[in-house]
Amino acid sequence: EPEVTQTPSHQVTQMGQEVILRCVPISNHLYFYWYRQILGQKVEFLVSFYNNEISEKSEIFDDQFSVERPDGSNFTLKIRSTKLEDSAMYFCASRPTGTPNQPQHFGDGTRLSIL
Amino acid sequence: ILNVEQSPQSLHVQEGDSTNFTCSFPSSNFYALHWYRWETAKSPEALFVMTLNGDEKKKGRISATLNTKEGYSYLYIKGSQPEDSATYLCAFRTSMKTSYDKVIFGPGTSLSVIP
Numbered sequence: 001e002p003e004v005t006q007t008p009s010h011q012v013t014q015m016g017q018e019v020i021l022r023c024v025p026i027s028n029h030l031y032f033y034w035y036r037q038i039l040g041q042k043v044e045f046l047v048s049f050y051n052n053e054i055s056e057k058s059e060i061f062d063d064q065f066s067v068e069r070p071d072g073s074n075f076t077l078k079i080r081s082t083k084l085e086d087s088a089m090y091f092c093a094s095r096p097t098g099t100p101n102q103p104q105h106f107g108d109g110t111r112l113s114i115l
Numbered sequence: 116i117l118n119v120e121q122s123p124q125s126l127h128v129q130e131g132d133s134t135n136f137t138c139s140f141p142s143s144n145f146y147a148l149h150w151y152r153w154e155t156a157k158s159p160e161a162l163f164v165m166t167l168n169g170d171e172k173k174k175g176r177i178s179a180t181l182n183t184k185e186g187y188s189y190l191y192i193k194g195s196q197p198e199d200s201a202t203y204l205c206a207f208r209t210s211m212k213t214s215y216d217k218v219i220f221g222p223g224t225s226l227s228v229i230p
Binding site: 004031033035041042043044045048050055056058091101102103104105106107108109 | 146147149151156157158159160161164166204208216217218219220221222223
């Protein structure tokens with residue numbers, strides 16, 4: 001069964017550095033999402049992306065964050081000037097076209113540790 | 116602010132016991148409720164998407180009901196098995212145009228089934 005894949009599985013970065021988290025959504029999916037989960041807290045929506053632009057974003061998704069679909073397969077989340085509080089699991093998800101009622105398919109996540 | 120709650124936070128049951136837990140969500144501007152099963156070190160796996168008041172869905176020993184008028188959904192597991200041990204997440208999707216493609220997750224219920 002097709003899967004959403006995320007790389008790397010664990011990223012350790014010095015505070016203030018930029019990181020890029022990578023995702024390869026399922027190939028015929030057109031809607032893409034990023035979520036994060038800070039340890040011990042809820043899964044939080046960051047951003048949704050469709051047709052090469054952001055369709056929704058949360059209050060968390062400020063100018064420090066950006067997303068891009070640089071080619072036909074990758075979907076990336078860039079975090080600039082990382083802070084300690086950016087340490088979390090970051091999940092990518094995708095869903096096919098059609099109604100939003102179709103479930104999202106999640107990747108295994110990238111654990112981001114900011115030192 | 117859209118808020119989704121789940122109870123209990125955690126649950127320990129003996130193998131063979133049946134169990135249930137609750138997801139509470141806003142009763143206005145309802146579009147859909149998703150249930151996910153999330154095992155440690157894996158990605159969340161979609162269980163059900165529920166859209167209509169009174170919906171009842173079943174997948175093996177797991178079933179779910181939906182009451183959109185009062186804003187709750189129950190997830191039932193019949194005859195729990197150790198492999199049912201996981202965190203069960205519900206996620207609410209609003210019909211509000213400003214948040215159409217945003218999914219709000221509850222904090223999850225962590226289930227441990229003791230052999």
